[in-house]
Amino acid sequence: MSLLAVGTVAFDALETPFGKTDKIIGGSATFITLAASYFTKKINLVAVVGDDFRKEDIRMMEEHGINTRGLQIKEGQKSFFWSGRYHNDMNSRDTLVTELNVLADFDPVIPEEYQNCEYLMLGNLTPSVQKTVIERLRKRPKLIMMDTMNFWMNVALTELLEVLTMVDVLSVNDEEARQLSGEYSIRKAAKKILTMGPKVLIIKKGEHGAYLFRDNLVFFAPALPLEEVFDPTGAGDTFAGGFIGYLASTRDISFENMKRGIIYGSAMASFCVEKFGTERLVHLSKPELESRVQEFVDLVQFEISMV
Amino acid sequence: MSLLAVGTVAFDALETPFGKTDKIIGGSATFITLAASYFTKKINLVAVVGDDFRKEDIRMMEEHGINTRGLQIKEGQKSFFWSGRYHNDMNSRDTLVTELNVLADFDPVIPEEYQNCEYLMLGNLTPSVQKTVIERLRKRPKLIMMDTMNFWMNVALTELLEVLTMVDVLSVNDEEARQLSGEYSIRKAAKKILTMGPKVLIIKKGEHGAYLFRDNLVFFAPALPLEEVFDPTGAGDTFAGGFIGYLASTRDISFENMKRGIIYGSAMASFCVEKFGTERLVHLSKPELESRVQEFVDLVQFEISMV
Numbered sequence: 082m083s084l085l086a087v088g089t090v091a092f093d094a095l096e097t098p099f100g101k102t103d104k105i106i107g108g109s110a111t112f113i114t115l116a117a118s119y120f121t122k123k124i125n126l127v128a129v130v131g132d133d134f135r136k137e138d139i140r141m142m143e144e145h146g147i148n149t150r151g152l153q154i155k156e157g158q159k160s161f162f163w164s165g166r167y168h169n170d171m172n173s174r175d176t177l178v179t180e181l182n183v184l185a186d187f188d189p190v191i192p193e194e195y196q197n198c199e200y201l202m203l204g205n206l207t208p209s210v211q212k213t214v215i216e217r218l219r220k221r222p223k224l225i226m227m228d229t230m231n232f233w234m235n236v237a238l239t240e241l242l243e244v245l246t247m248v249d250v251l252s253v254n255d256e257e258a259r260q261l262s263g264e265y266s267i268r269k270a271a272k273k274i275l276t277m278g279p280k281v282l283i284i285k286k287g288e289h290g291a292y293l294f295r296d297n298l299v300f301f302a303p304a305l306p307l308e309e310v311f312d313p314t315g316a317g318d319t320f321a322g323g324f325i326g327y328l329a330s331t332r333d334i335s336f337e338n339m340k341r342g343i344i345y346g347s348a349m350a351s352f353c354v355e356k357f358g359t360e361r362l363v364h365l366s367k368p369e370l371e372s373r374v375q376e377f378v379d380l381v382q383f384e385i386s387m388v
Numbered sequence: 389m390s391l392l393a394v395g396t397v398a399f400d401a402l403e404t405p406f407g408k409t410d411k412i413i414g415g416s417a418t419f420i421t422l423a424a425s426y427f428t429k430k431i432n433l434v435a436v437v438g439d440d441f442r443k444e445d446i447r448m449m450e451e452h453g454i455n456t457r458g459l460q461i462k463e464g465q466k467s468f469f470w471s472g473r474y475h476n477d478m479n480s481r482d483t484l485v486t487e488l489n490v491l492a493d494f495d496p497v498i499p500e501e502y503q504n505c506e507y508l509m510l511g512n513l514t515p516s517v518q519k520t521v522i523e524r525l526r527k528r529p530k531l532i533m534m535d536t537m538n539f540w541m542n543v544a545l546t547e548l549l550e551v552l553t554m555v556d557v558l559s560v561n562d563e564e565a566r567q568l569s570g571e572y573s574i575r576k577a578a579k580k581i582l583t584m585g586p587k588v589l590i591i592k593k594g595e596h597g598a599y600l601f602r603d604n605l606v607f608f609a610p611a612l613p614l615e616e617v618f619d620p621t622g623a624g625d626t627f628a629g630g631f632i633g634y635l636a637s638t639r640d641i642s643f644e645n646m647k648r649g650i651i652y653g654s655a656m657a658s659f660c661v662e663k664f665g666t667e668r669l670v671h672l673s674k675p676e677l678e679s680r681v682q683e684f685v686d687l688v689q690f691e692i693s694m695v
Contacts (some may be wrong), residue, residue, distance in 0.1 A: 168574065265477065268613045289596040301687050303608045306575045340690040374692060379689045380608050383647040386680060
């Protein structure tokens with residue numbers, strides 16, 4: 082079933098202990114759609130770029146089956162640009178540059194052919210834009226998932242809380258879950274957030290894995306212990322894209338299937354961090370993906386018979 | 389098969405955001421043996437206390453099937469005492485008092501009836517004492533496991549490295565693994581430490597779970613997401629005691645069985661942190677333990693068939 086992904090398509094310039102890049106393609110919707118493209122080919126993108134955006138990057142997305150009809154290209158304007166430098170531990174980073182450019186007045190226009198999408202993924206964006214997207218869909222999707230970040234909790238909490246009441250799945254990291262709920266315990270934080278709108282909550286813990294909460298059910302998937310994390314940029318979005326892409330491809334939003342979605346999302350994220358930006362996500366093979374998923378199975382599976 | 393546990397038996401005085409205690413029973417060997425007692429009743433303790441140690445605490449250990457013949461009681465001396473205050477996040481703490489007392493010149497005497505033990509657990513102690521214990525056993529145990537901490541890496545690294553060459557299993561936390569190996573990546577750290585002596589490495593990550601490494605195999609078990617962590621003191625020792633107690637009771641040191649040991653150890657640790665000190669470990673029932681292990685199964689199990 083078709084997946085609509087809304088978010089940023091942008092330029093990133095990255096510095097890690099392993100090297101640095103010029104402006105390369107980045108943005109939440111870029112990672113989401115690329116990751117999802119390994120599960121479904123019915124992906125519709127809504128985003129905005131300037132006329133500085135490279136044709137070959139758009140072509141690359143289309144080659145992955147991503148419909149870019151909803152990608153607005155603003156003549157005479159520049160694409161959203163973010164530059165950051167990661168510290169040695171790769172868990173913290175400094176933002177060097179943030180230029181909103183076209184993002185400052187992004188009006189998310191939904192092409193007619195995108196109506197009737199069954200799965201909606203709202204990547205990290207101004208909550209009011211996320212809300213507008215939901216309102217512009219004539220038929221409510223079967224599943225609406227949103228990602229957000231602490232920045233919006235600080236500057237647009239009221240709007241954020243309103244969007245929360247409109248979605249089915251929320252994904253945030255552990256610090257964001259704590260900030261949003263006011264609870265330090267992840268278990269308590271999850272319980273509280275599940276009263277704020279979303280029926281399903283994903284709490285991402287980076288190298289420490291991710292939780293999936295729904296009612297009183299909880300599932301946990303570790304991150305794969307990699308020898309080297311090369312560049313964590315986009316890992317959370319890649320995770321979300323793998324998750325919802327898997328759900329869309331299987332048309333099954335049961336808790337059992339969401340668990341599998343978490344594993345596929347984690348597998349995609351583990352590829353993402355192995356190279357700069359989207360580099361590793363562009364040419365993945367099916368056997369590579371399957372063997373990576375098998376690593377997750379091996380990592381956590383055990384057999385126990387009660388004594 | 390019989391398990392010999394060597395470590396500290398001591399007094400702790402604790403302060404957490406939930407309250408504070410007077411002097412209560414603590415120490416690495418206390419938590420190790422109590423946890424192990426839920427799996428095997430052939431537990432031999434070697435440790436030292438002063439004559440201030442409470443008879444009822446020793447009786448409590450004996451009621452758990454712990455042989456205290458090797459618990460030296462030093463007349464006119466005081467027991468090891470540690471006092472600490474946990475911060476609000478429960479992940480960091482300040483040491484308020486450390487009084488070595490009887491521990492300062494601890495000579496680990498092995499009672500004759502302890503010879504021929506098949507499993508040896510060396511709790512956190514001066515590396516030279518750990519070494520002495522191994523040397524005083526006429527027959528090498530089937531499995532020797534040791535725990536240590538960063539303190540010994542700072543003050544007795546040479547001795548520590550020597551003991552490492554004599555053991556089969558090492559358990560440390562993630563920061564200690566990084567310090568010991570000089571590698572930030574947990575995967576690289578594990579690879580390096582596995583060349584230093586131990587064939588099996590356990591890396592504990594507290595609320596983020598634990599890794600088990602052996603050759604090129606890796607297994608991960610999460611910690612249970614609890615609503616409240618009341619007091620983390622002893623959780624790592626409890627984990628180790630559950631792990632080796634389970635191995636000793638099943639007489640199976642295969643990787644598959646060690647995975648189960650990690651799950652049982654994690655289950656025991658999840659009880660430990662629910663109350664102060666050993667309080668929760670003293671009266672556990674079998675159904676409680678089984679239902680807790682089932683929570684771990686539910687937390688991580690998923691079924692995937694490759695597409």
